[in-house]
Amino acid sequence: MKPEFTITEENYIKAIYVLSYEIKANNKVGTKDIANILKVQPATVTDMLKKLKKKKIIHYKKYGHVQLSPSGIHYAKQLLRKHRLWETFLYEKLHFDWDEIHEIAEQLEHIQSDALIEKLEKFLQYPQYDPHGEPIPDAMGKVPTLPDTLLSNINNKKWYTVIAIKDTSPDFLKYLRQLSIQIGTKIKLVEKIPYDDSIKLAFSNNKQIIISGKIANNILVTEIK
Secondary structure, eight states, X not given: XXXXXXXXXXXXXXXXXXXXXXXXXXXXXXXXXXXXXXXXXXHHHXXXXXXXXXXXXXXXXXXXXXXXXXXXXXXXXXXXXXHHHHHHHHHHTSOOOTTTHHHHHHHHTTXXXXXXXXXXXXXXXXXXXXXXXXXXXXXXXXXXXXXXXXXGGOOSOOEEEEEEESOOOHHHHHHHHHTTOXXXXXXXXXXXXXXXXXXXXXXXXXXXXXXXXXXXXXXXXXXXX
C-alpha cells in the first residue's frame, strides 16, 4: 500500500529531489536550500523534515544535510513524472504557453491515479522530455539522460539546437519567448564579450541578439551534426 502524504509533504519531497539531483547535483541539501526553493521559513522546513523522517522518506539529522531514502527517491520521481507529463499535455494538446504550464501542473501532479497517468503517457506517445526539455522519469523510475552542454560554454561557431532550459520560472520562460528562444531553436555563437560575459547569437533567419551570461548559463544545447 502506498504511503499517504499531504500535498505539502509531496511538494517537499519533490523539492528535495530536484535540489539533490538537478540543481546542486552533489546531494548536499540543507534546510536553507529547501526554504529558498519553496519560499518558506527555515523553521517551517525543520518541522516538515521531522515529519518526513518519521515516515522514513528522508534521512536527516539536525544541522545536517537532507537525503531522500530509496523509497523517497522513487516517490519523488513519480511526482516529477506526473508533473512533467501534465506539462507536456498542457503545452502540446491544450496549447498553453510554456511559461504558463508549470503552475497548473503543480496542481495536477497531486492527483492519485496511476491508471490516469498510464493513459496520459500513452496518449502523449511516451515522451521522454517535457516542453522545457527536462527528462520525464518512466513508470519504473528510469530517468532519460540529458546532455549538459551549456550555451555559455560554447566557443566554436557551429550550429546548435536548444534542448533544455534550466530555469523554468514563468518570468524567465516568458523572457526567452520574447527573445524567440525555445526548445528546438537553432542558434550559432557570433561573439563572446569578455567585459560582462554576454554573448552575441545568430538565428537561422540571420537575426542576431545579445544575451547575458546569466541567460546563457540556463540554456542547454546540443551540436547539430
